[in-house]
Structure formats: C-alpha cells, structure tokens
Amino acid sequence: MPFLQRDGARLFWRLDGDPARPVLTLLNSLGTDHTLWEPVMPVLLRRFRVLRMDKPGHGSSDARAGDYTIDQLGEDVLAVLDAAGIERTHLCGVSIGGMLSMWVAAKAPQRVDRIVLSNTSAKVLSEGFADRIAKVREGGMASVADMVLGRFFTPRFVARANERFHSVRTTLLQIDPAGYVGCCAALRDMDLRPLLGSIKAPALVITGRDDYSTPPAMGQALVAAIAGARHAELPVAHISHVEMPARFADLVVRFCEGEPLRDTPDENWPLRNAPLDEGTRYERGLQRRRQVLGSDYVDSRLKSLAPLNTGFQDLITRYAWGEIWTRPIFDDRTRRLLVMAITCGLGRWEEFDLHLRAGLEAELEPAEIEELLLLCAIYAGVPAANTAFQHVLKRINDNDKT
Numbered sequence: 001m002p003f004l005q006r007d008g009a010r011l012f013w014r015l016d017g018d019p020a021r022p023v024l025t026l027l028n029s030l031g032t033d034h035t036l037w038e039p040v041m042p043v044l045l046r047r048f049r050v051l052r053m054d055k056p057g058h059g060s061s062d063a064r065a066g067d068y069t070i071d072q073l074g075e076d077v078l079a080v081l082d083a084a085g086i087e088r089t090h091l092c093g094v095s096i097g098g099m100l101s102m103w104v105a106a107k108a109p110q111r112v113d114r115i116v117l118s119n120t121s122a123k124v125l126s127e128g129f130a131d132r133i134a135k136v137r138e139g140g141m142a143s144v145a146d147m148v149l150g151r152f153f154t155p156r157f158v159a160r161a162n163e164r165f166h167s168v169r170t171t172l173l174q175i176d177p178a179g180y181v182g183c184c185a186a187l188r189d190m191d192l193r194p195l196l197g198s199i200k201a202p203a204l205v206i207t208g209r210d211d212y213s214t215p216p217a218m219g220q221a222l223v224a225a226i227a228g229a230r231h232a233e234l235p236v237a238h239i240s241h242v243e244m245p246a247r248f249a250d251l252v253v254r255f256c257e258g259e260p261l262r263d264t265p266d267e268n269w270p271l272r273n274a275p276l277d278e279g280t281r282y283e284r285g286l287q288r289r290r291q292v293l294g295s296d297y298v299d300s301r302l303k304s305l306a307p308l309n310t311g312f313q314d315l316i317t318r319y320a321w322g323e324i325w326t327r328p329i330f331d332d333r334t335r336r337l338l339v340m341a342i343t344c345g346l347g348r349w350e351e352f353d354l355h356l357r358a359g360l361e362a363e364l365e366p367a368e369i370e371e372l373l374l375l376c377a378i379y380a381g382v383p384a385a386n387t388a389f390q391h392v393l394k395r396i397n398d399n400d401k402t
Contacts, residue, residue, distance in 0.1 A: 002014060002015070002083065003060075004079055004080060008062075009056045009063065011054065011076060011079070012054045012059060013051065014051075014053075015049065016041070016049070016052075017045045017048060018045075018049055019049060022048055022090065023048065024047075024050050024089065024090045024092060025051040025052075025077070025081070025090065025092070026052050026097070027091065027092070027094070027097030027101055028093075028094060029238070030180070030184070030187065031175055032058065033054045033059025033171050034052035034053060034059055035059070035167065035171065036168065036171070037241070038167070042331060043246070046331060047253050047256075047328065051086060053080045055073060055179065056068065056073075056076070056183070057176035057182060058176070058180075059171070061179070062176075063176040063182065064182060067182055067186070068182040068183055069185075069190075070100070070189075070192070071103070072186070073103075073183070074104055074107060078104065078107075081111060088111055088112065088113055089112065089113065090115070090116070091105065091112055091115045091201075092115070092252055093118065093120065094118040094238075094240070095119055095120055095213070095238065096183060096186075096187060097118075098116075098117040098119065099120055099121070099192060101116075102120075102122065102195065102199060103195065105199045105201045105203075106195035106198045112201045113201065113256075114204075114256050115199070115201050115202070115204070116203075116204045116206065116251075116252050116256070117203060117219070118240055118241065119207065119208050119238050121218035121221070122191070122222060122225070123191050123192065124187055124188075126188040129187050130188060133185065133188070136180055141172060141173050141175055145169065145173055151213045151238050152168065152213075152237060152242075153165065153242070154237045154243065157236075157237070157243050164242050168239070196225035197225065197226075197227075199227075202229075203222075203226045203229040204231075204232065205219045205226075205229055205230070205232075206232050206240055206248070206251060207232075208234055210236060210237045211237050212238070214238065216233060219233075246329050250329055253328040254328070281319075282314065282318050284321075284322045285318050285319075285320070285321035285323070285326070286298070288322065288325045289321040292321075292335075292336075292362075293358045333368075336358070337359075337368065339355045340352055340356060340372060341376055341380070343355070344372075344373065344380060345379070345380035345384055347387075349391060352388065353391055353395070360396070360399065373385045373389055376388060
C-alpha cells in the first residue's frame with residue numbers, strides 16, 4: 001500500500017487507472033474514506049487516472065493528535081500529489097473535500113486544471129461543529145452516526161438502505177474519533193472566503209436540492225465569488241455522487257473534458273451549448289468505432305465503400321459512434337449487451353453477429369451472453385432467442401477452430 005509520512009501521521013493514498021490519461025483527484029467528505037467514490041469509479045476510470053486519499057484518522061490513515069487546520073489538511077493533499085508524482089490534476093471534492101479543492105486551487109494554482117466543488121462551502125456554522133466535537137469525545141462515532149447519515153442522504157435513500165448506504169454507514173462507525181474531531185475543528189475554524197477571488201481554474205459547483213449541511217445558497221455564493229464558475233443542482237442531499245452516481249459522473253466527465261454546459265429546467269442536466277463541428281464528430285466517431293469493433297474490421301469496411309453507401313457510412317460514424325458510443329455513463333460491456341439484446345429482439349442478425357464477434361474478442365464471456373439470451377427468450381420471444389443461441393454457438397465454435 002502507498003503511504004506517506006507527514007506531521008506524525010501515516011497517510012494512505014492510491015492511484016488507479018491508465019497512466020496515459022489525465023489525472024483526476026477525488027477528495028471525500030468528513031466521516032468517510034476513499035471508498036466513498038466507488039459508485040462513480042467505473043465511469044471515471046474510463047476517462048481519467050484517479051487519485052484518492054484518506055484524511056488523518058479516516059480509512060487507512062493515522063490520526064494526528066489535537067485540532068487540525070484547513071491549511072494542514074490542504075498541505076496533506078499537496079504532499080500526496082508529490083508522493084504520487086502528479087504535477088497537475090483535476091480536483092473533485094465533496095463537502096470538506098470541496099473545501100480542500102478550493103484551498104489547493106488558490107494556494108497552488110499551477111497544480112490544478114479544473115475543479116468540481118460538490119456540496120460544499122467557503123464557510124460553515126462553527127456552532128454545529130463545536131456541538132458535534134463534544135458528542136464524539138463523549139460517546140464515540142456511534143453518538144453521531146444517525147444524525148450524520150440523515151444529513152448525508154435524503155429520507156428515501158436512507159429508507160431504501162441499499163448496499164451503498166450500508167458501506168457508508170460501516171465506514172463512518174470505523175472512523176478514528178480523534179481524526180474526526182480534528183477535522184471538525186478544521187471546519188469550525190475555516191474561512192476560505194478571502195481565497196475565492198484568487199481561484200483561476202474553471203470551476204463547476206454542484207449543489208443538492210435537499211442538502212441541509214451545505215444548502216444550495218452556499219453553493220450559489222461560491223458561483224458568485226469564483227470567476228466563471230458554473231452551477232448544477234441535483235435532487236439529492238449532501239453526498240450527491242452516492243445517491244445519483246450516473247448523473248454526478250456524467251457532470252464531472254463532461255466538465256473536466258471541457259464540454260460546455262448549459263442550464264436547463266431539469267436540475268441543470270448537462271448538455272452541449274452547441275453541436276460539435278462535423279469533422280470533429282467524424283474523427284471521434286471513427287476512433288470509437290475502431291475501439292469497439294476492431295481496426296481491421298472498420299478499415300475493411302471503409303476500403304469497400306462505394307458511391308452509393310459512402311454517405312451512409314459517414315452518417316453512422318458521426319452519429320452512432322461519434323455521439324452515442326462516446327457518452328460517458330454506460331461502459332462498453334453494457335452497451336454491447338444492450339445492442340445485442342435489441343438486435344436479437346428485432347431479428348437484425350448481421351448487426352447481432354457484428355457485436356457478438358467484437359464482444360467475445362474484447363471482453364464478453366459466454367456466461368454473460370447466455371444470461372442475456374435467457375432474458376431475450378422471456379421478453380423478445382423464444383424463437384428469437386433460439387436463433388441467437390445458434391449464432392452464438394457457431395461463433396464460439398469458429399473461434400475454437402482458430
């Protein structure tokens with residue numbers, strides 16, 4: 001495990017993903033560890049190399065004695081970037097993680113590309129944290145667990161009590177009280193408002209409509225104070241990316257990749273302000289088409305173009321591949337299975353065979369295809385599934401012969 005020794009504490013960090021991709025550093029909230037980001041990691045890792053860390057007393061990091069300061073915790077982030085060999089990074093932080101993102105963006109602007117500030121504020125009410133410190137010192141983490149979880153999530157998410165909720169709850173109860181209290185002190189004493197005007201990195205502020213820890217007005221104050229900052233609001237409470245991971249990850253990917261966002265009545269759902277130019281869409285689509293179907297196949301199709309179908313091939317490259325297959329939420333495995341299910345149900349066997357071949361060569365297992373076709377048998381009809389099984393068996397037999 002990678003650890004860093006700083007100010008008497010051993011700090012844990014981890015770096016995941018393709019070294020060729022841009023780095024995104026994720027900074028989590030008070031009372032959680034780096035695993036808080038697991039719901040969005042599959043999407044983010046397809047676009048970024050992701051760095052995570054545990055604050056003192058959280059997760060695998062040691063607690064320091066006494067009160068912490070936001071400066072000390074911010075220096076921890078910079079030290080982790082140095083230890084990981086990261087010169088520049090996007091920053092995405094939730095709650096205190098967002099506060100540390102603002103601190104780093106203001107104090108070390110040369111290290112930061114873009115920042116996503118989720119459910120956070122430059123200043124919080126100190127009285128609430130003074131009361132929380134007293135409770136934890138007297139009764140440990142269990143004394144505040146229900147209150148904290150009730151602020152983290154909406155009542156409907158708490159009532160659902162799925163595995164994501166229980167993972168966060170278990171982690172909260174395992175936090176070292178000394179580390180929790182130390183971070184509470186940093187929040188109690190923090191005032192980042194004088195730094196906001198010096199933040200030059202493009203910023204996206206995400207607020208939760210039902211967030212009582214950092215209400216939307218606090219996020220809107222950040223938007224007003226940080227030059228050029230954008231704003232998106234989701235119908236969630238304090239930990240947006242656990243309640244709505246798909247929508248949160250979509251926002252982060254689009255913003256960090258530089259796609260312009262516009263406000264819409266639907267909680268500021270991210271959309272392009274203007275369409276990509278046709279040349280860019282075609283080149284992006286051609287690259288994506290080769291990734292999914294294989295370069296040899298795509299090149300053979302392009303070589304066999306005739307005047308009659310050139311326009312059609314250009315159309316599907318620009319829109320099927322340059323628009324739909326480049327969207328961030330679904331991974332390739334999910335898209336392959338969905339396309340195979342649809343083409344099976346419609347009896348489009350040439351297209352079914354195309355994605356079957358590419359899927360088996362790239363990542364799909366026969367067991368996954370079997371499950372898919374059992375569902376097709378129920379919802380698209382036994383004859384369609386029967387035909388599909390014959391196509392699959394033939395493809396597997398042909399692969400075995402080669």
